[in-house]
Amino acid sequence: MEAVLIKNLSEYFKTQYDKEVSAFEIQPTKSQFEGDLTLVVFPLLKIVSKKPTDLAAELGDFLVDAIPEVEAYNVVQGFLNIQITDAYFIDFLTQLQQNPNFGFIPKTATSDTLLVEYSSPNTNKPLHLGHIRNNLLGASVANILTASGNNVHTTQIINDRGIHICKSMVAWQKFGNAETPTSAKLKGDALVGKYYVLFDQQYKKEIADLVSSGVSEKQAKNDAPILQEAKEMLLKWEQNDADVRALWEQMNAWVYDGFAKTYLRLGVHFDSYYYESDTYVLGKETVDEGLSKGIFYTKDDGSVWVDLTDDGLDEKLLLRSDGTSVYMTQDLGTARLRYTNHPDMKGMVYTVGNEQDYHFKVLFLILKKLGYDWASQLHHLSYGMVDLPSGKMKSREGTVVDADALMDEMHATAKQISQELGKLDGMTDEEKESLYHTIGMGALKYYILKVDPKKRILFDPQASVDFTGNTGPFIQYTHARIQSILRKAGVDTIAFDDIVSLHEKEKAVLKTLGQFPATVAAAAKQFSPALIANYAYDLVKQYNSYYQEVPILVEDVQTKSLRVALCAAVGQVIQKSLGLLGIEAPNRM
């Protein structure tokens, strides 16, 4: 409808005033005012010099005349409120019924291929709450981009090498007694994480001992024997020492096994995996290339740098003096490798926390300086940290929220609340367990995704398990109730040709439904699942208010047919919205 208005208005300004106007400020009318769509005329006063109310009335007259669906208008200050006929909305509902793909853009032969990177963990400890935000954001953005007609490839870069994993390895050798996930009855990632903690404890103890024997703290931090061991191990790793490599493979395999279980439960997946142990070599080649092009330079000690001071940034290290690679080196290699693997790729999204904003600024700039024209297609999906009411999460201080434990807790709460409400009688135990999972994950995912990615989240475990108000389970519950209505209504309901007028609440719901395609498009453009989440909640509120006031399963076939169709349409859009967030929409709960 907006498009029709814009087209007509544009032609009007052309013929009447001989002016090219293509941008019009059209928005849904606020509920306090009468009307469906509102044209803000203030911006047009610069083009046509008139009083706002006069111009608004003039345009209103024209639109009523020119467009059959425009029924009437009213003017409040510089706002032209346009009323659309009920027939238009009824027609829209008919189309909705016949279009299972409503709001989504189908893929075509010319669809762009986009790569979305997310998760990208270190392999020395289990995933925590921060990773959950990362995973949910990345997976949801991938869904949204897919719904917008793109070929989306999901991937991650795994930090599988480095001092962090060596720390776990050293501790395992010292204290592990050949413990395995099976013998310890622990998930693989939890086991490796346990030794990372043990390393740190031992490390701190050794520092304390050294300090008490008169060594400076800085010196002690460097000299602690166990750290030296880890460094030696890293050196051996780089020299391809067979034993070290075998242990490394072993422990990483445990971690991957544990991660896979967590990902499965979270409902995220990856089309491919990149490993730093594979990409850092290409990174080094890239640095050589930059050196030969004169973009990078070597300092006296042999370390390689890039000078970005002309761009308002710093000098950045690219290779250490001993020739080994750093984070940036590897990311250069990874980016290039991906474009080699996907030559037709039109863009990459990096889902990484905002503490690395600077890093990605530098990375993209270096790639641009190296002459890769695809550097302009790279996007850092930056998100804020997850805080707890008790303060910041710190792994070393044990204040992290473990991802698996959190999902356990959400599941248990869903179970408890469902049992108290007692609505699941007659289900098998298996069905119930599956539903507890669906509801628990719905609560967790919605709680995190409804917040604007760039903002910090305060994660209150108590509030997150709340199932009333603006929450995932509330939306899921509405969907389940709609399915209940559809079951009771039967399937014999298609035609509502003779209906000519709509209830006010029905119209409100239809208006909200009509905004779905634009919402998906905006979410894709802004990489923001929060837009979808807030839309879904808005729709549910509209619907609940409607169903409270207007009975759906009435005698009159025409009316019932219309209301059931509306109900089904709402169900469809709720299900799609939740789907974009990676949340399941149960038929019963």
Next chain:
RNA sequence: GGCCUCGUAGUUCAACGGAUAGAAUAGAAGUUUCCUAAACUUUAGAUCCAGGUUCGAUUCCUGGCGAGGCUACCA
């Protein structure tokens, strides 16, 4: 010190530069012979401060104040 992000009801979140700043929670008061009360209805409560830009600012600009992050030969 320099750079980046964020400051909205008691609390957690909304608001392409648009109308009287929306919800949810917590508080107060109601609604179940009727499609699932995990619901609905009513009520009270907020833009950090000072300037500027303009028809119009929570939004853009400048300066404060406050919170966080980055500023590693860690990843």
